[in-house]
Amino acid sequence: MYDPKTPHRLTLVTLFGMAALLAACSRPAEKTEDIRPVRAIVLKSSDIDVNAEFSGEVRPRVESRLGFRVGGKIVSRKVDTGTVVKRGQVLMQLDPQDLKLSQAQALASLRAAETNRDFARAELKRYQDLKTQNFVSQTVLDSKESAYKAAQATVDSAQAAYRGQSNQAGYSALVADIDGVVTSVSAEVGQVVAAGTPVVGVARTDEKEVVIGVPEGRVDELRKISDVQVRLWADPQRAVPGKIREVSPVADPATRTYTFKVTIPQELAEAKLGMTAVVSFSSKTAQPQIKVPLTALFHEKGATSVWAVENGVAKLVPVTVAGAAGNELVLGSGVKPGQTVVTAGVHMLKPGQKVKILGAEAAQ
CATH class of the missing domain: 2.40.420.20 (conserved putative lor/sdh protein from methanococcus maripaludis s2 fold)
Incomplete structure (x- = not known):
């Protein structure tokens, strides 16, 4: 049955719902505090003015690139990279056979020269005796003296040649010229090398330094600073004083930086070759x-x-x-x-x- 009041009731309900919705939308938003x-x-x-820090590498101050003084074939290698060596210790050995033959040939030449010299001396003595008896002329005696002097000169020449060949035979063994550690080996057994070719690198371990690269704009500024500190990457808490030993006058062609060599004290025994180190340059302000x-x-x-x-x-x-x-x-x-x-x-x-x-x- 149709109720005329029903539409009016629906309208009122709708109006109340819309009013409640509008009231909810019109509530102010909660303010949040702006914290940046x-x-x-x-x-x-x-008063410490730290000018710069540069990382570098620990290197030996003295490193020798050793090579044989004669050419030949390597027959033995006595050391490896990292071997600690003493002065005079044999590092490599060449085949000495050819050198010994040359030494023997020089010795034979010396013996022949000495024989000729002894014969010329005996001849001179005999003709001197004959001259005292007026059996020979002074001209003949002078020729015998000249022959003896020439024979003696030949002996001197042969002795020098023999000593040279003896030295050459001794050069078949490559020995360390310093106490240190082997840093490189660039030749192996069976290889034929020429005289002077570097085959073994030996570095002294008692004197070390840190090598760094400095930009060209700071070279003149940093080379005047005396307060230089060195820290190892392996022990960054410990800093030791360093001293600028050398500044390269020419820039590195690859990095366009100038090489600084900073000497570190000997008591920093834990500084091993090849380690990374940081060099700090500091100066005090007034x-x-x-x-x-x-x-x-x-x-x-x-x-x-x-x-x-x-x-x-x-x-x-x-x-x-x-x-x-x-x-x-x-x-x-x-x-x-x-x-x-x-x-x-x-x-x-x-x-x-x-x-x-x-x-x-x-x-x-």
């Missing part, structure tokens, strides 16, 4: 300085400032830049040691901005 994550550092004052990274500066309307964090709120602090020190800037005024300064995210801040320092808990 940043990175920051605590300012410190120091007054303590406060340094910040370049990313900490904020420029606005011609003024230079930094964002200081106090109680979790960023505050813009005007500063003056006194100069540069490597990749950092020296601040002349405006801040003091102990303040926390933002180093990343400076362009996202505004005065009174609440910030959260990333890594703060880990740093504490």
